[in-house]
Amino acid sequence: MSKKEYKTFDFELSLPYRLAYGPTWTRFFEGLQEEKIFGTKCHQCNRVLVPARSFCPQCFVDIDDWVQVSNEGTLVTWALISFEFYNQPKKPPYAAGLIKLDGADVSMFHLVDGFDMNDLDKVKETLPIGRRVKAVWSEEKKGHILDIKYFQPI
Amino acid sequence: MTTRVGIVEVAQSVGSESKDNLYEEIYKISKEVLDKAGLSIRDVDTAVSASSDIFTGISCANAYYWDSTAAFLKNGSRQDGESLFSFYYAAMRIMTGHYNTALVVGICRGSEHPETDSLTTLFGDPFSQRPLGLCETVVAAFQMRLYMERYGITEEQCAKVAVKNLGNALRNPYAHRKRRYTVEDILNSQRIADPLTAKQCAPKSDGIVAVLLASEEKTKRLTKKPVWFKGFGCSMDTFSIGDKDLLGGSLRDAASRAYKKADISDPKKEIDLAEVCEPYAFQELLWCEHLGLCDEGEGGKLIDSGRTQIDGDIPVNPSGGVLANNPYISRGLQRLVEVVLQLKGQAGERQVENKMKTAIAHGTTGFAGHCHAVAILGV
Numbered sequence: 459m460s461k462k463e464y465k466t467f468d469f470e471l472s473l474p475y476r477l478a479y480g481p482t483w484t485r486f487f488e489g490l491q492e493e494k495i496f497g498t499k500c501h502q503c504n505r506v507l508v509p510a511r512s513f514c515p516q517c518f519v520d521i522d523d524w525v526q527v528s529n530e531g532t533l534v535t536w537a538l539i540s541f542e543f544y545n546q547p548k549k550p551p552y553a554a555g556l557i558k559l560d561g562a563d564v565s566m567f568h569l570v571d572g573f574d575m576n577d578l579d580k581v582k583e584t585l586p587i588g589r590r591v592k593a594v595w596s597e598e599k600k601g602h603i604l605d606i607k608y609f610q611p612i
Numbered sequence: 613m614t615t616r617v618g619i620v621e622v623a624q625s626v627g628s629e630s631k632d633n634l635y636e637e638i639y640k641i642s643k644e645v646l647d648k649a650g651l652s653i654r655d656v657d658t659a660v661s662a663s664s665d666i667f668t669g670i671s672c673a674n675a676y677y678w679d680s681t682a683a684f685l686k687n688g689s690r691q692d693g694e695s696l697f698s699f700y701y702a703a704m705r706i707m708t709g710h711y712n713t714a715l716v717v718g719i720c721r722g723s724e725h726p727e728t729d730s731l732t733t734l735f736g737d738p739f740s741q742r743p744l745g746l747c748e749t750v751v752a753a754f755q756m757r758l759y760m761e762r763y764g765i766t767e768e769q770c771a772k773v774a775v776k777n778l779g780n781a782l783r784n785p786y787a788h789r790k791r792r793y794t795v796e797d798i799l800n801s802q803r804i805a806d807p808l809t810a811k812q813c814a815p816k817s818d819g820i821v822a823v824l825l826a827s828e829e830k831t832k833r834l835t836k837k838p839v840w841f842k843g844f845g846c847s848m849d850t851f852s853i854g855d856k857d858l859l860g861g862s863l864r865d866a867a868s869r870a871y872k873k874a875d876i877s878d879p880k881k882e883i884d885l886a887e888v889c890e891p892y893a894f895q896e897l898l899w900c901e902h903l904g905l906c907d908e909g910e911g912g913k914l915i916d917s918g919r920t921q922i923d924g925d926i927p928v929n930p931s932g933g934v935l936a937n938n939p940y941i942s943r944g945l946q947r948l949v950e951v952v953l954q955l956k957g958q959a960g961e962r963q964v965e966n967k968m969k970t971a972i973a974h975g976t977t978g979f980a981g982h983c984h985a986v987a988i989l990g991v
């Protein structure tokens with residue numbers, strides 16, 4: 459923060475929180491450790507929701523029908539991020555997008571990488587909407603969303 | 613609706629950085645609105661404010677500033693989040709018949725809080741979204757790319773919104789960012805999240821905004837230029853951005869609920885002015901579609917037509933909108949303040965000259981318009 463010409467009280471907060479994953483997230487993230495992406499299927503609207511949920515937000519019913527979806531899918535939309543904010547996954551520039559995995563009825567937010575990002579025009583050529591992408595796995599997996607390192611154009 | 617609710621007076625701070633202490637400035641703006649109406653603290657029956665702890669840097673921020681909103685020992689309440697909701701909560705309090713006056717105050721200090729997206733990233737799901745840097749600007753960029761792709765809207769049409777609004781702001785003494793720009797200026801500014809450029813994204817601004825509401829009888833006694841509350845609608849769709857069509861959203865639901873209450877069947881004909889919350893330029897076009905001010909996919913044509921200019925037949929954001937002034941939490945209530953000033957004929961140099969009867973104020977927060985509120989006012 460830049461200094462002001464008037465008197466200010468400057469502070470930062472860093473406080474520990476501990477949030478329970480619960481059984482559904484736990485199982486989903488254990489799946490990632492085995493390079494498997496799990497969703498759950500709602501028996502009322504028949505949608506496969508990824509990441510997996512314990513209930514369907516629209517139908518408001520329990521869902522426990524676990525299905526493994528593909529590691530490949532299509533790019534729904536994306537952005538090339540070139541600005542900085544708190545707690546970013548990496549130093550900009552980097553790309554992120556929504557990916558609809560084969561077998562899922564909703565899309566998933568994740569990083570898109572594995573190609574040259576220096577020339578915007580080339581990035582646009584590489585990433586038309588509908589581009590096929592596949593998960594690239596991290597070598598060391600921790601049961602975390604970044605066990606998928608990113609999605610790469612096929 | 614049992615009782616008619618009137619808007620008596622409004623007051624707001626300027627959007628540029630304030631050197632005043634927050635607690636003292638809230639008092640000044642609250643006092644200003646009471647002075648305009650000729651009221652003292654004794655005449656305030658109830659107070660409702662809107663603020664956000666994470667934006668204020670103070671936990672239970674309302675406990676800190678309570679006294680400065682004329683709420684001392686009163687039956688009051690506070691909304692953490694979009695301030696247009698606090699307007700509705702106050703209006704409902706009057707509709708109960710238990711209160712004759714209500715003071716509504718929206719509070720946000722952009723000059724004091726961290727970068728807006730350092731805060732919006734904390735809206736995200738901690739397990740699957742936050743570690744990947746989901747934030748409002750990133751999702752807005754997703755939404756803009758889809759909008760252009762699906763309907764053939766051009767980057768130039770999106771940039772025209774910023775040209776219009778930042779130009780309108782030149783005539784608004786409360787606006788934070790204002791200048792006569794060209795479409796090229798807007799498009800050539802830094803590509804912070806392609807396809808979004810920096811000048812198509814709202815700044816972070818200061819904004820203390822106060823509105824005094826009263827019952828019908830009391831309103832008529834307190835002002836010669838009453839503005840009336842006609843309708844309100846709100847909607848919030850799913851938290852998981854991958855579950856929804858980013859161009860679908862819930863604003864259509866919020867708008868149709870508000871129109872129904874206000875007895876409006878054809879918004880294209882019946883709405884004379886709109887103050888729309890557009891933290892990202894293209895969103896003004898998309899929200900105008902969802903508000904029914906033009907047909908689906910016609911947002912680009914709407915800006916090209918010139919109809920939304922300050923001298924057009926449906927002026928949108930004569931204040932300069934959120935692109936000119938973005939106190940994140942109080943920006944929805946600020947849209948309502950502008951609508952009130954326009955309907956009262958008190959908008960100074962930016963006064964719209966058309967004869968106006970009915971106008972919309974819109975507020976939104978969250979990823980790609982996660983949460984929407986629409987208020988309809990009339991004279």
Ligand SMILES: [Zn+2]
Pocket residue numbers: 500501502503504505514515516517518
């Ligand atoms: Zn369902």
